[in-house]
Amino acid sequence: MHGLERSVYLSTEYKRHGNFFDCYSDAEATDTEDEEWSGPSTFSFSSARVIPIETEELTPSEPPTTDEDTKVENSVEDEPIESQFGPIGSQTHRYVSQHMGGPLREHVADEPSYFYLLTTYISYMILTTFGHVRDFFGKRFKPDKYKDYKERDGYAALNSDYDNFYFRRLKKRMDDCFSRPITGVPGRYITLMDRISHDYWTTFSFTGTLTETLNLSSYNYLGFAQSSGPCADDVEETISTYGISSASSRLEAGTSDLAVEVECEIANFVGKEDAMVFSMGFSTNATSFPGLMGPGCLIISDELNHASIRIGARLSGAVIRSYKHNDMEDLEKLLRREISQGQPKTHKAWRKILVVCEGLFSMEGTLADLPGLIRLRKKYKFYLFIDEAHSIGALGPRGRGICDYFSISPSEVDILMGTLTKSFGANGGYIAASSSIIQKLRITNAAMKYGESPAPPVLMQILSSLRQITSTSAGLERLQRITFNSRYLRLGLKRLGFIVYGHDDSPVIPVILYHPGKLPAFSREMLKRGISVVIAGYPATPLLTARVRFCVSAAHNKEDMDRVLRACDEIGDLLDLKFSTGSMGGIDPLPEGVMLADIVDDSSDGARKVEPPRWKLEDVLTHGVQDALRQLR
Known part of the structure; x- marks a missing residue:
């Protein structure tokens, strides 16, 4: 089956059976008194393309007819190739990935004020406390929900309530941000299968629509995730x-x-x-x-x-x-x-x-x-x-x-x-x-x-x-496009005021969010703007440094990076995420003719005062290309 045809078939089966590989169940089977919680599909997408799925009755015993198959095939062939690999806007949007000599620049981890660190600890403390309180009363008033966490019929529990406490009481609050089902090619754009939950992210059912989003989540570094070529x-x-x-x-x-x-x-x-x-x-x-x-x-x-x-x-x-x-x-x-x-x-x-x-x-x-x-x-x-x-x-x-x-x-x-x-x-x-x-x-x-x-x-x-x-020259262009995209996006995020980890040429760009509550908020706000991202927190990262991780691809172009910067600028102000002190460097270009290897101790330059970067978005976009092509201080 073709990608869209498969989506039509699966979405119909979800509506009929409410089942997705035994992992999701029909929301209507849950307690109807529970308040309805909607997944990302209920957001008002301002930048994403929502694709309705026709829901004719298709069953395993009634496969699509030849006419239906041809119809779906033509719709797939008509899809623009640019959705998998974007055209380059200018030949100046290329950069050679190569160390410029001298020792590797030490990565300086920018630190926020103690206020952000303290409130992060308090956030985890509140979540943990409320989780234990819910478990305490739940074991006494709703013991059936905890029967699988106790010894039963002579069998020891495979998972105790303590072992999976983090997943039940913390991760579950943001489960809509993980394992989002997709269909089609995870190229420049990625197509999400929209879903909804009626029981606080315990189970999901599919709405029957697809949402096309800019893909900053896949490890598609050179853009070879393509269905043609x-x-x-x-x-x-x-x-x-x-x-x-x-x-x-x-x-x-x-x-x-x-x-x-x-x-x-x-x-x-x-x-x-x-x-x-x-x-x-x-x-x-x-x-x-x-x-x-x-x-x-x-x-x-x-x-x-x-x-x-x-x-x-x-x-x-x-x-x-x-x-x-x-x-x-x-x-x-x-x-x-x-x-x-x-x-x-x-x-x-x-x-x-x-x-x-x-x-x-x-x-x-x-x-x-x-x-x-x-x-x-x-x-x-x-x-x-x-x-x-x-x-x-x-x-x-x-x-x-x-x-x-x-x-x-x-x-x-x-x-x-x-x-x-x-x-x-x-x-x-x-x-x-x-x-x-x-x-x-x-x-x-x-x-x-x-x-x-x-x-x-x-x-x-x-x-x-x-x-x-x-x-091939096309292969060389891919190598240079991913480096330019990485440097351009990283520089822009730093200038906007975000704390960004990593070296300049790295296509992995982690932005530190700290607060656990800001992880799902950032992911959902990006999805509203038609951008898919990956968030990561404890235990995948240290407790204090929860983050969003942008994965840049050669399939992206400058317009895509500008779109990400605009979205991050808005969300950064909304969630108060711009707390960089500027100590991490990599923000200002070096003078013409000066190489980073020539500077022995940049901190001894008394004339240069480190200030928190808070550039305006217009200035970031205006100076981004020329500065991304230069060595950065």
């Missing part, structure tokens, strides 16, 4: 040749000529001898560390590394230590202590030491201090593992990741890992390293032995997008 054509041809599934693991019958070709292309792309691909990015990390490390080994991990790294490290049986985020001084102290003390109890020398770091941190928007890591690697002789899940394709003048960005030879890094979901429009992951390491992993990695081989259409999507990046 060279990649889609190659994938369609591959399906007719190879089918849909490999139907086997890699060690059995799942190693096709297409898989071998993809691995060779990836190895050449990242500058390594060999590579191996996986069908899932998360399992790439989770299953590779046990094959690399074991008892008697030491894994040193950045404190903000992804959960897949943490899980894989635990499965390996190695001793795990962590260092402060991107702090090379703390890492060196840790290395000196662990090398001198050796293994616990026995104090024998470590069999191996592996330092693990992400190239681009997905929740912080910060880049790894790769030059600092290389310096320590040469001094202390440890192995270096870089997770390029978010940096491959998004960083570097050739899109080849963090090594390309810093002009460092990939041979300086022992193991390069990456995912194929974000920048390549596919799914899965890869490990690239020397031939000896890859050959060992092919034998010891559990995902290679027991996991499904990547599907042929996915492999072709990877191969086709790699060829686009390396061999």
